[in-house]
Amino acid sequence: MARYGILTSGGDCPGLNAVIRGAVLEGNAVHGQEFVGFLGGYRGLVYNEVKLLTRSAVRGISGRGGTILGTSRVGPYVEPDGGPDAIKAVLEELEVEGVVAIGGDGTMAAANRLMEDGVPMVGVPKTIDNDLEATDYTFGFSTAVEIATEAADRLRTTGDSHMRCMVLEVMGRHAGWIAMYAGIAAGAHTILIPEAPESLEQICEWVVSVKDRRRAPLVIVAEGFTLPEMADAFSDRGLDEFNRPRLGGIGDILAPLIEERTGITTRATTLGHIQRGGVPTAFDRVLGTRFGQAISDVLADGDWGKMVALRGTEIVRVPFSDAVGHTKNVPLGFYNGARALFG
Template structure:
C-alpha cells in the first residue's frame, strides 16, 4: 500500500513520535510506502510530497514540533481545495491518508474521507486535550508538565515579594491545561472556560487567603470569560470572530485583582512555550502507540476513523464521534479545582 502522511494545525511535542511509528511500522513490517506531505493539508492541495524512509525518521523521537511542517489549512474551506486533494491522491497513486492533527484538522480529515470517498485515519494531537472520544491527545502531557513547572517556579517569587502571580495558560474553549496544571502546581485559584468567573468572588477569596498567607497563585485559561451579571469592568478579551485574544484575559484579571485588593499583582503569559520543546516520555509513548494503531488500521481496511486512547487501550473511533464537539473538563476535576 502507498499511504500519505501529514500533520496539521498547531505544532506540539510528540508529533515526530507518531510520524516515526507510522514510517517504521509501515515500511518494515507491513510492506507499505509512506509519502510525507509538507505543511499539512496545504501540502496535499499543492502536491508538495516526499517519500519517507526509516533513515528519514531516525533520531526524530526526542525532537519537538514536526519534521513535516504544519499549517492551519482545511481543504473544504479553500476554493478548489477538495478537488485538489482528490487530484493529489490520484496523482501520487495513494491508497489512504493518515492525518495527525487537532479537532479542526481531524474534522477536515473526516470531510475528505466522507465527501471524496478517500480512506483516512486520523491521529489526535492537541495540547488543549479537547478532542471528544480519546482520554488524551498527543502533546497534552508535555504542555501540562511545562505549565506545572512554571507554576512551581512562580511560587518562590510570589512568596518572596508578597505578590499575587497570575499565569495565563492555553485553552481557547476548554480549560484542561489550566485545571490540571493548576491542581498539580498548587494554584490557589483556577479559572477555566467551563465555569464563567465572578471577579468579585475571586477578590474575596484572595483577601481571605492573605489574612494568613501574603501571596497567591492564580491560573487562568486564555478562553476564560466573566459570568453574565457580574461586576466586570475589564476590557475586551475576544476578537471579532469570538476567539480569545492571547494575553488579554490574564491582563484584565491581573489589573482587576490589584485594583480591588491593593495587592501587587503580576502576570506571566506562557503562550507558545507550552507546546514547544522536548516531548515527555508519556507523549512519546502515546504518539508511538497511535502511529502503530493508525497504520495497522489502514492495512486492515478500518478507515474513516481516528485513534483514541480509552483506558489502557488504543481503539479506532468513527470521525463522527468528535466532529462538531468539544471535550470539556469533567465536573469531578472542576470540583477539585474549586475545593483546593
C-alpha cells in the same frame, strides 16, 4: 508495496514526530507499507508537496518537538485549487492509496468531509488542550502541563519573595484541562476555567484569604475563562484563519482588577506558545508512538473513516463522527473538588 500519505495540520504540538516515526516503522516492518509526507498540512496535499518518509528519514525524531513535515491552517477545500477532485488527482499521481491526517477537531472535520467525498482518510487526534471527546488523552497535553507547572513553580518563588499575587494565563479556549492539571500540580490557590465562571468578588476573597495567611496568592487562569458579566472570552487580537477570535489577555484583565479590589500588588504572565514548543515528555513520546503504530494497522485493514483513540490504557478505533464537534469539558465534579481547596 502499498503507499500512504501522512500530514500534520493545525497547531504544532510535542509528539507529532513520534506519531510519524511510529507509523513509518510499523508500516515498513510489519505491513510492508511505504509512506510519503505532505508538507505544510493540507496545503501539501492540495499542491502535491511531498517528502519520502523512509526509515532513515524518521530515525531519532520521536524526541523532537514540532513536526518534520511542517503544518498550516490551510484547509483541503481552499479555493481555487482544493477540493476532492484535485486531491484525488494528486493521490493518483503519487500512487497513494489513502491519507493519515494528524490534528485536532478542525483537521478531523476536514478529513471526515474528504472521506464523505470519496477520499480515503484515517486520523490521529492531536491537541495540547486535551479537549477531544473521543479520546481520554491526546499527545502534547502532558508536555503542555509540565511546562505550565514549571512556570507556576517559578512564579511562586518570585511571588513569595515580594508577597505579590501572581496570575498565570495558560491555553484552553473551550476547556480548562491544562489549567486544572497545572494548577493542582503547582498548588495554585485559585484555578479559573471556561467551564466554571467565577465572580471577581469570589476570586478576590480567595486571594485575600491567602494573603491573610502570609502567603503569596497564585492564580492560574485558562485563556477562555469568563467572568459572569462577560458575554464572550476576552479577545483583542483579531481573528484567526478559521475566523475565530484570537484569545489571550484575560490574565492582564484580571490582575489590575484584583489589585484594585484587594490592594495586593498583582502581576500577570501569559505563557502563550511556549506551552506548544520544546521536546515532548516521555508520556507524549510513548502515546504518539502507539498512535502511529495503531494507525498503520488501520491502514493495513483498510478501515477508512476511523480515528485512533486512547481508552483507559488501550488504543481503539472510533469513527470520525465520534471525534468531530464534540468538546471534552472538565467535569464540574472534578473542578468542584479542586475548588474546595482554593484560598
